[in-house]
Amino acid sequence: MAAFKAAGASVDKENRVRMSPGKVTDLIGKAPSEIRLCGRNGKHDILLGGKRVYAGTGGTALNVYEPETGQNHPATLEDLKKIARLVDKLDNIHLFLLPTYPNELSIEQVDVNRFFAGLDNTTKHIMGGVYTSEGLQQVIRMAETVAGSAEALRERPIISVITCSISPFVIDGEYGDMVVAAARSGLPLVCPSEPLCGATSPVTLAGNLVVQTVDSLMGVMLVQAVNPGMPVIFGSVATNTDLRDYKYIAGSVEMGLLNAAGAQMSQFYKLPYYATGGMTDSKTLDAQSGYESAITSLMCALAGSNFIHDAAGLMEFAMTVCYEKYVIDNEIIGMVMRAVEGIRVDDETLAYDLIKEIGPGGNFVTARHTRRFMRREHYQPALSDRNSREKWEAGGGKTTWEQAAGTVKAIMETTAAKLPDTVRGRILAEIKGIID
């Protein structure tokens, strides 16, 4: 409230904040239009902004689905570490958003342990929600230790934080304090909002988009009021609900439309964008899980969503993750990213001279041009089966998830990207409560 007042807003008796359109525009204008999210390894750095597209994991799920048994088990800290190891080796997943809540941990233990599990098992950027203010402070100290110093962490932010508002139009006390604390930390922050059609927003998509835009801008503005110039990401988790029972829906075509539209809104406000896509409501790895994940990811990506979160591993209303699905979604994201690249049209790719040279009845099999472009022009599948029936049967006639299970097993046999021993030792000694 104080921050909003200082920025020129009026606050009435019911704590309703009002601000003139000019001041709103000024405040939003203070937010940077590009944000660099860094990996522990610099090759994983990404620059959010414009129409650049990246995709990553998302959360926060409570269960892990095991396709072999068809059952879910409660997600544990061990699962989180293993998923981090897996994602570290899946090349199309650009960053690691902490995907699960380890059921065995108390709320006081959860922040440090989630971030440590991420930092210690992948060199990709770590993004995550925090549950307590104390937890947030410990997580920042941990990241500073990994980065080398407080300044080094701000220079190369290897972690970023997510805080949520309540749609429609509410910032509650506890989360508001967390936003303020995160804003003061100088680390990149996401302010997503999650309006649900017919529940917390109008049932129409346009009406939902109004609520989503206002709620997310409200977070952006609070952050700029507290700490002008602070990197903040405009976020959307907008979707519809099943109006027969008000379940949250994660794989609908409307969710794809809403989050693609959010990209256009963020481009209008010149803010980096965090979209939600690539999930499914299926309880198993079947056709539904594939088409829902692919359609929503693709829609977000083609609209220029800077960071599509939830794009890997999630199923069953975002309540459940699955190791094999990370591998399957890695393939979907690979294809989606190829679609984003589009078709390069220039003299070289049109190959007009080559076509003339080869002429009627000729072929392009031996042309140097073919070899020059064949690898980069066409996406090389990491999972999809393109064998003949005979060869596929000889290989065991595996379905997609069985194939993916093989990839999971192979990655788990590789060495994990652990933190350097000295850094690990210091973190374990200085920060209490980490379960190694």
Add this chain to the structure above:
Amino acid sequence: MTAQIIDLVRENVIQGRVTRDDEGIEEGMVGQPGVTELIEEALDSGVNIADIITEGLTASMEAVGEKYENEEYYIPDMLASAEAVGVAMELLEPHLARNGIKPKGKILIATVKGDLHDIGKNIVSILLRGAGYIVKDIGHDAEPGDIVNAVREEKPDYLGLSALLTSTMVNMEEIIKALKENGLRDKVKVIIGGAPVTQEYAESIGADGYGADGFHAVAVVEALRSGKQPFS
């Protein structure tokens, strides 16, 4: 005449039309009397109140329930119908005692301290009103002390508590303890619900019932009312 008004009440509850300005499901209903106008007319012309309730309201909610089960109706349809019944009951309430009709029961409902998520609680309120109960809603983020005071003053038959967060759910146990300390625990049946709540949790804190969703909550209250044990 009497039969005709009751038929219209039934039809308009099914259409979910509270007043003459409401749209309903079928086209072209705007401007025709809704449940409010029909009940007022019925009261003016001396239609038997017990008949309005059983034939007009209860029967129509059963029909609405069937439509929902058959996937013809969505939740907002159910809520519109329940709201119409709630409004009808409010209009009928002053006439109940005189006609020797006892309301089904009084329910106090709240979302517990620390929790701002009250959509579920509001839906349960509408459905309970629709089922013919008198519902007193004391809002969200409700302090245990305020809830205890309200139980003392309002003397409800049932107390409904909701929470969406695991971290606020624990306040339900505090409220049950506070009721015991104030000698009120045996005066009211406590029913709890919300996303993190489970039957095991309800049993562990000594609640009388657990509603898995809005419809189940109504069923649990009905079971308690007829003296059945909802946990069995």
